[in-house]
Amino acid sequence: MEQSYTTYFAEIYDDVMKNVPYNYWFRYLGDLLKYYQHQPESALELASGTSNMTLKLIELQSLNRITALDLSSAMLSKAAEKLEAELYNSQKFSNFKVQNNNSSYQLQQNKRNLTVNFKAQNMTDFHFKDKFDLIVSFFDSLNYLTDIDQLQGCFESAARSLNNDGLFIFDMNSVGRINTIEEKSFVIEGDSYECFWEDIVKAKENLWQVKLKICPDNDQLPCFEETHSERGYKIETILRLLKNSGFKAVDVYNAFSFATGKNHSDRLYFAAALDEKRLQQNQGKLKKLFYGARNRIDYFLVSLKYLF
Ligand SMILES: C[S@@+](CC[C@H](N)C(=O)[O-])C[C@H]1O[C@@H](n2cnc3c(N)ncnc32)[C@H](O)[C@@H]1O
Structure with a gap:
């Protein structure tokens, strides 16, 4: 990763x-988890950024251990800050403890004990003592790995970190x-x-590159570039790399549908x-059609900004 996700960008990322x-x-x-009849007790999120999905993973009641990994400690600090704000402001967790300088949180919710860990690590080479039932990554983070x-x-x-x-x-x-991304320049005006x-x-x-120049609304502060x-x-390349790494079954979807990805x-x-x-342990074709149709309709509504 070149110089990106610096402290300043981490500050404005969510905006x-x-x-x-x-x-x-x-x-x-x-829906994917339901389809594959998976109720994970532990999850690892790669390139978790400021925890936008990590905070949602907490809602998966089966989970008792979540590890959120990112290369940028600035993004992780923001993530920890957001988790704390959520914990202080919501009634969801009756009790929580913070350990190791904001990198580990023990949360209690009724009979559920949940640990959330933040780890500053490179997703190209990571090792954990305990394996996970689920490993996830979102928002094209794996495309940041520009070298095969x-x-x-x-x-x-x-x-090596996933349970069998x-x-x-x-x-x-x-x-x-x-x-096919259109080459363009524009300005985002934040507060x-x-x-x-x-x-x-x-x-x-x-290769797609985004050059950012971020200028604080304060003449005393310099602009930052990232x-x-x-x-x-190609899908064929990704499948080959997955198979070389030990994955024996892979389904590829056009995002937010259950149709085969191309x-x-x-x-x-x-x-x-x-x-x-493992992937044959699923809810079958009818459920797949149902989830597929529902997600496509929602996708349309989301694009019109009617939903979520
Ligand atoms: C587009 S952001 C996505 C963040 C988060 N997944 C989300 O959905 O908001 C990409 C993230 O990938 C992280 N990243 C890039 N290269 C990485 C690497 N080699 N190892 C770990 N994280 C990396 C960046 O720090 C950044 O937080």
């Missing part, structure tokens, strides 16, 4: 992303989307900043398992 329908993404994840060896390293780490009957679910921007955004597409390298790079990979789909969701029969 810049305020229209992202995380609630809807979480419901889609919920990094993506392989991430999949290998996920394979667990699921690894992640989204990625398709190679088709990366190559306390201006963010100059420039999209650059290098189609030959399947470059974000995402690489698109290289020209916009966003893809992958559900990968170490056990070759």
Whole structure:
């Protein structure tokens, strides 16, 4: 990762992303878990950022251990801050303890004990003492691994960190989307900043870069610049890397549907398992049709901003 997700960008990230329908993404994840009849007790989120999805994962009542991993300690500090604010402001948890300088939280809710850990680590090479039932990653974070060896390293780490009957679910921007993003520049006007955004597409390298210049509304403070790079990979390449890493079964979906994903789909969701029969343990075709149809309708309403 180049110099990105610095302290300043971490401060404004949620404001810049305020229209992202995380609630809807979480419901889609919920449907995938129901479809695969999965009730995970432990979850690892890769590239968890400021915890927009981590805070939703807490709502999965079966979970008693969540680890949120990100390379940027600035994003993780923001995440911990948000978790604390949520804990102080909501009645959901009757009791909680903070340990190790905001990196570990013990929460109590009726009979449920939940641990939430934040870890500053690289998702290309991570090791945990205890394995997880579920590993997830959202918002094209895996596209940030612009070198194929990094993506392989991430999949290998996920394979050794996943329980044998667990699921690894992640989204990625398709190679088709990366190559057809329109090159443009625009300005995002925040309450306390201006963010100059420039999209650059290098189609030959399947590379999309976003150059950001963030200027606080304060003449005393300097502007900051960041470059974000995402690489698109063909589905065949991703499947090969997953198989090389030990995943024996993989379903690929056109995001927010249960239809098979294609290289020209916009966003893809992958559900990968170490056990070759694990994905066959599902609720069957009728439920798949139901979830698919419901998510497509919701997707349409979300795009019109009627839902979530
Ligand atoms: C687009 S943001 C998504 C954040 C979060 N998943 C969300 O949905 O809001 C991408 C995140 O990937 C993280 N990231 C990029 N490269 C990484 C790496 N090699 N290891 C861990 N995290 C990484 C960044 O720090 C950033 O928080």
